[in-house]
Amino acid sequence: MHAPYDNRDTPSPSARFAAGGTPVVLDRREGPHGEVVLRRQGEVLQIIANGCFLMDTSDGRSERLLVDAALDALDGRPAPAVLIGGLGVGFSLAHAAANPRWGAITVVEREEAVINWHGLHGGTGRAGPPTARRPGPAPGPGTPSAQAPAAAPFAALTAAALADPRTVVVHADLVAHVHASRAVHDALCLDIDNGPGWTVTEDNDGLYSPAGLAACRARLTPGGVLAVWSAKPSPDFEETLRNAGFRGVHTKEIPVARGVPDVVHLAVRPG
Structure with missing residues (x-):
């Protein structure tokens, strides 16, 4: 059973692509599971793990x-x-x-x-x-x-x-x-x-x-x-x-x- 979820009090999915500008690295760490990077692109914060995008703050x-x-x-x-x-x-x-x-x-x-x-x-x-x-x-x-x-x-x-x-x-x-x-x-x-x-x-x-x-x-x-x-x-x-x-x-x-x-x-x- 598949039921779509729509919360109109939260940002539109298109916000995921609204971040502008060049990404800026705020922090970069090496840990037991590899590299973790915190970036900011416009108003959006992003977490990158081992070179792969994981999540951001554009749409929760x-x-x-x-x-x-x-x-x-x-x-x-x-x-x-x-x-x-x-x-x-x-x-x-x-x-x-x-x-x-x-x-x-x-x-x-x-x-x-x-x-x-x-x-x-x-x-x-x-x-x-x-x-x-x-x-x-x-x-x-x-x-x-x-x-x-x-x-x-x-x-x-x-x-x-x-x-x-x-x-x-x-x-x-x-x-x-x-x-x-x-x-x-x-x-x-x-x-x-x-x-x-x-x-x-x-x-x-x-x-x-x-x-x-x-x-x-x-x-x-x-x-x-x-x-x-x-x-x-x-x-x-x-x-x-x-x-x-x-x-x-x-x-x-x-x-x-x-x-x-x-x-x-x-x-x-x-x-």
């Missing part, structure tokens, strides 16, 4: 749909806990934190650079109010995140969400996290790489494999919802979800100005 409709569709599928469950992976430019986190219906909000992001660009150091912990955080040494694992001394261009979008007491940011690889963690959530909202059909980083393939989906299922409460963002439709992935024991598998489409639509795959853990 599909990232917002990711959390809205998961919440709707929970059918009124009180204060559901959500895990968002990863942080990216922050559309999904900001949208979730703006909705008082969500309970605990856990964000898992593997790239320390991305965490820094939101005004946080790497590490695991709860983000305090921006005015209470000061630049300083990066905290170790298990300590509260702190404000990064470098420029944080995404903080304008996520500062309120990061100050929300429901929000915890975890610096970890999501694939490893879902296998190692014993925490359970009512929803997993996953926007990793370009989705199951095209991954820039080879390691991310494991998230969409039968073993990765089994780990995701184990991280969900009975009746919990798995929502997966993808840059294109994937009937094969829908079948993989069914074979992994999920029910109610369907997709929602988000039309874009050029090419195939973005999609959100939805599936429910039986219980």
